Amino acid sequence: MPAEVREREEVRALTDMTAVLLAWDNDIYSYAAEIDKHVEEINLVTSLAHHWSLDSHEAITQAVNMRNQVMRCYEQVRAKYPATGDEALERYLTGLDKLIRGHLDWALERTRRYSSEQVELTALTLTEKLPSRAADFAQPVELPTLRWWWNLL
Template identity: 30%
Template sequence: MTATQGRTAVSLQIPSIPCPFPSEINPHVEETERESFAWLCASGMIPDEETVERYRRARFGDLAARTYPRVDREMLRLVTDWCMWLFAFDDGFCESVRHGRRPGKLVRELPELLRVLDDLTPPEHFRSPYARTLLEVRNRVAAHALPDQLDRWCAATRDYLYAQVWEAGNREADVVPTVEDYLFMRRRTGAMPPVVTLIDIAGRFHLTPEHWMHPQVRELTQLCYDLVVWDNDIFSYAKEQRHDRARHNLINVLVAHRGRSEEEALEEVLAMHRRAVDRMVELDAAVRAWAPREVIEFVQGLEHWVSGHIAYALASSRYTQP
């Protein structure tokens, strides 16, 4: 189905989104926000003063501080820079007029980024500011990560990049993805694996491969992915609809493929949210019955992402302003 066929024009009133997990904020938020914003401005990834001002108002450092509220100052700066990179790449590269509807162009840009993740190319060979800054972030992650942790983060970032090609192809063809495809790919397009794989690195502990792959931990991790991206779709829907970018939004996908009204689609997403939260609470209790400290800290990190994203989105100009 095309995006035009699936679009409607009703204005939605967003209700409160239930979340039982505590909301915290890192005490180093102000200084890391300033430093990371200066880093971003010097990176070459944001093209003009209008974008600079929009990013200043959005205060992306608040998102990092709310989703990693207990990491130390050095690690908060690392995760803040990474969040800044992801927002800049998404806005300037994936959603831009130049690249967002041209998967071929995006594909041709991937080699430099993938060579960064594979650590194959000297930094002076990179033309793209995205590749140069990704290399800097990767080197900083590598300085604190064990080999399996670095591999997890690199693999998650590769998946994110490939998922952007899928989105660009849908934009080029003006296609609204099916519900099944969207739910599967949204975890990746929403960049959740690349940020969740930093939880243990930034927390300075090690989630072993065995614990990472434990069935209960995997389910909790995927529930976290889903909750954050579904909630993001709720918060961003009105803005995306105004700017004709709602094809990759769960509300619009349900309208297009299941014949829901916008209000019905919103209620369905909220019901999905409630079921996922209930399951996270249930699994949290089950994990605490057997898990060592590192697993419990990781699960708390997942819960911080769910609550921190909601707190950030309710206040951020990225979602509250046109």
């Protein structure tokens, strides 16, 4: 893909959102197993708990909500570019879509890497319905390095 296409604001945003979604999903999925195995790694959940003085349930809820905010932004920005007329760009954007979904399938259904016998996180289920707080997901994540993504909506 030519640099001028790759560096377009919406392409960079979708690429960055994909990276954040994969990283945050991994942090959310691995949290229970890390607690169970007494792994003291810093991830999104432990960072939120520390920074905002949250208990583990509040921290995991906040992490899932932030993840959902980014996912909603991704879907809305992505919907603006369904057919670009550029075959390479369309292939790239479709690849991002599939990467997000593939990671969900792999982490939730195909591996026992994140399983925990001690901690159950019922929030980590695939569903076709948005939670009742879905309107909250339209709000930007209040992190300065990410907030610009919502300017593309």
